[in-house]
Amino acid sequence: MxxxxxxxxxxxxxxxxxHHQWLRxxxxxxxGCTHQGADLAQDTFVRVLGSNELGRxxxxxxxxxTLAQRVLYSFWRRRNLENAWLExxxxxxxxxxxxxxxxxxxxxxxxxxxxxxxxxxxxxRKAFLMNRLEDMTHVEIARSLGVSLATIERDxxxxxxxxxxxxxxxxxxxxxxxxxxxxx
Amino acid sequence: MNTPARQLDPIAERAIDWLLRLxxxxxxxxxxxxxxxxxxxxxxxxxxxxxxxxxxxxxxATLREAESHxxxxxxxxxxxxxxPQRRKALRNSAAALLLLSLGGYxxxxxxxxxxxxxxxxxxxxxxxxVQLADxxxxxxxxxxxxxxxxxxxxxxxxxxxxxxxxxxxxxxARPLVVQTLHGQARALGTRFSVRQLDxxxxxxxxxxxxxxxxxSGAQQVFDAGSTAxxxxxxIQPLAASAATHAAWAGGQLDVRDQPLGEVVNALRxxxxxxxxxxxxxxxxxxxxxxxxDDPDAALLxxxxxxxxxxxxxxxxxxxxxxxxxxx
Numbered sequence: 001m002x003x004x005x006x007x008x009x010x011x012x013x014x015x016x017x018x019h020h021q022w023l024r025x026x027x028x029x030x031x032g033c034t035h036q037g038a039d040l041a042q043d044t045f046v047r048v049l050g051s052n053e054l055g056r057x058x059x060x061x062x063x064x065x066t067l068a069q070r071v072l073y074s075f076w077r078r079r080n081l082e083n084a085w086l087e088x089x090x091x092x093x094x095x096x097x098x099x100x101x102x103x104x105x106x107x108x109x110x111x112x113x114x115x116x117x118x119x120x121x122x123x124x125r126k127a128f129l130m131n132r133l134e135d136m137t138h139v140e141i142a143r144s145l146g147v148s149l150a151t152i153e154r155d156x157x158x159x160x161x162x163x164x165x166x167x168x169x170x171x172x173x174x175x176x177x178x179x180x181x182x183x184x
Numbered sequence: 185m186n187t188p189a190r191q192l193d194p195i196a197e198r199a200i201d202w203l204l205r206l207x208x209x210x211x212x213x214x215x216x217x218x219x220x221x222x223x224x225x226x227x228x229x230x231x232x233x234x235x236x237x238x239x240x241x242x243x244x245a246t247l248r249e250a251e252s253h254x255x256x257x258x259x260x261x262x263x264x265x266x267x268p269q270r271r272k273a274l275r276n277s278a279a280a281l282l283l284l285s286l287g288g289y290x291x292x293x294x295x296x297x298x299x300x301x302x303x304x305x306x307x308x309x310x311x312x313x314v315q316l317a318d319x320x321x322x323x324x325x326x327x328x329x330x331x332x333x334x335x336x337x338x339x340x341x342x343x344x345x346x347x348x349x350x351x352x353x354x355x356x357a358r359p360l361v362v363q364t365l366h367g368q369a370r371a372l373g374t375r376f377s378v379r380q381l382d383x384x385x386x387x388x389x390x391x392x393x394x395x396x397x398x399x400s401g402a403q404q405v406f407d408a409g410s411t412a413x414x415x416x417x418x419i420q421p422l423a424a425s426a427a428t429h430a431a432w433a434g435g436q437l438d439v440r441d442q443p444l445g446e447v448v449n450a451l452r453x454x455x456x457x458x459x460x461x462x463x464x465x466x467x468x469x470x471x472x473x474x475x476x477d478d479p480d481a482a483l484l485x486x487x488x489x490x491x492x493x494x495x496x497x498x499x500x501x502x503x504x505x506x507x508x509x510x511x
Contacts, residue, residue: 109246
């Protein structure tokens with residue numbers, strides 16, 4: 001959608017050249033793995049391109065670190081989510097792990113749902129997922145969660161509104177590529 | 185991450201109301217024809233409807249598809265997405281990040297504990313040695329947690345989970361006791377380890393003696409070299425040698441004719457994610473010394489000597505199966 005003007009693009013390339021290795025080292029140290037550190041550094045530079053602060057950079061490393069903290073935060077969030085999912089799977093009576101293909105697909109689907117549901121209150125999340133995912137009727141959900149039917153309907157409406165607005169917010173960020181010339 | 189502050193446009197809101205109505209489980213035929221009429225009334229209605237009803241369509245379709253060949257997927261996904269601990273864990277990891285950047289973590293690791301009550305814990309793959317205020321040394325195995333409660337009359341170590349090895353400093357006035365869910369081990373000497381599992385706890389005495397008391401009151405004293413298991417009611421001696429049992433403190437897993445399932449259990453705290461061993465593979469008998477700090481290498485070397493196959497899905501799922509099961 002909005003490609004950075006050449007000067008910004010150059011700034012990004014310079015940032016990448018001068019600080020990529022440092023950033024990768026710092027992130028690898030944080031997560032205790034060089035491969036993941038490299039991926040996260042790449043993610044950070046993707047955010048660099050989407051940032052509107054690129055024009056006025058006094059402290060490039062502080063700037064990179066702020067973006068990297070956000071990348072790390074979402075990394076931990078995804079990891080916690082994945083762990084919670086695996087634990088839930090392990091509790092299932094049919095204790096099968098999904099196939100390799102299903103594994104990645106299902107994990108991504110859960111991450112997408114988590115992102116769209118955002119900071120929706122827990123009960124609204126539950127009600128919404130019971131309805132949309134598990135096909136439970138409003139009455140069944142109200143009974144299962146021990147609240148009134150009107151509350152469940154309000155919760156589900158809130159969840160839909162939330163997802164709808166979140167999906168509107170998600171679209172404008174069309175930047176998905178890191179600087180291709182400097183990719184390892 | 186922020187709650188969108190934007191207002192919902194009236195047509196989108198109407199579309200959401202329709203979706204709720206039609207999906208409630210109690211929609212009538214009149215509802216449906218009224219809905220059709222609304223859809224046809226305005227092209228914007230139809231567009232809004234497509235957007236709203238298509239929301240989350242893809243991830244939900246993926247989960248339904250997975251459910252169709254492996255029941256339980258939708259439920260597991262819902263549980264994962266509504267686990268409150270996950271949010272708590274998230275806060276913890278955010279807090280841990282902050283601590284790391286302040287260097288507080290390193291500080292806590294290297295300095296002896298000054299406080300009387302402390303909660304010590306280790307993460308996956310982390311073994312940690314701590315010097316306590318009385319000069320005793322405590323080694324925590326990976327994924328272990330212990331509360332240190334020292335008072336004027338007793339030195340109490342409450343083992344919350346996992347395993348510890350303790351090298352006690354002498355103090356005749358204050359006995360040192362390790363408390364687990366299943367009973368307590370009282371030091372009559374210097375060095376021993378205690379492991380807490382779901383169903384029972386285990387003791388290995390490395391030096392001198394330890395007095396074991398199960399919750400039921402059953403009591404027995406164990407000498408150096410011996411190992412025992414205790415649940416709430418009974419105490420039973422084990423065959424394993426204490427040195428083998430406590431080899432983890434040196435970073436090794438020393439196994440002599442034990443079921444593979446137990447070996448995998450000992451590796452679990454060192455491996456992130458979901459490690460599953462099939463019942464057939466779990467029953468195989470195993471000998472060997474394996475590196476705890478490299479659980480993947482330990483699994484590979486097991487695969488060289490045992491009829492097992494190790495399959496990985498992504499970074500976090502590892503399955504250990506008997507080769508006979510796979511064909």
